[in-house]
Amino acid sequence: MTLEAFFFYAFTTLALGGATLAITRRSAVHAAISLMVSLLGVAGLYLLLNAEFLFVSQIILYIGGILLLFLFVIMLVNLDAGRGLRQFHQRWPLGAAVTAIAGVAFAILWSRAKLPPSQTMPDVGNVELVADTLLQDYLVPFEVVSLLLLVAVVGSVLLARKRA
């Protein structure tokens, strides 16, 4: 087995194992820690795919930002009351069936897909390449995203503040 294959399977195990643990744990804190393992595995997969910029953003934004936000909220909200309750709602078989159907459908579609031959990346650094594409071809969406983030910041503060 080559080194790349070894790391691919290692990071896949982290990503999928962490994801499975995250949705099955009873305690929300354990689920958040498992989600962190999963996100680290995904970051490793980005590194294997030569997406170094996304690797760093994944760690800073997801693990440093979103996961921290989850942990803060878990601490603010008293989740221990839910530990003894049922963890799955009554119609969970329906949800599981929908998931299974979606999985079979996607697998069939993927097995019939015809890919064009693969091409190599231009031989400049990953960050330069991403920056060129982002700021030349996708400048307007980039600006719209900043507006979205502004709305999200104001909206979440407005939603979560205490009523005076």
Place this chain on the structure above:
Amino acid sequence: MHYVAVSLAMLLIGTAGLLTRRNIVIILMSIELILNAVNINLVAFSKHHGNAAGQVFAIFVIAVAVAEAAVGLGILLALFRNRETVQVDEVDLLKW
């Protein structure tokens, strides 16, 4: 392209969590898993096509995920303050 298989597996795990769990925090985490599965797919195809557009889209997905998490957790805090519960099937005021 084994990456697509990983992405599919992660998407299905996320969907299963989203559709079966009662705890709203876990449901929000499942949404993050689904968005991550999409990102793996985008980056894998970005490499396959030799084009950075997929990675740029992944950056947009991450930005939207951050906004979604912030607003979702804000709604969760407001909900907990009003209803004292985080179980989604106990919030059934609009259900007939």
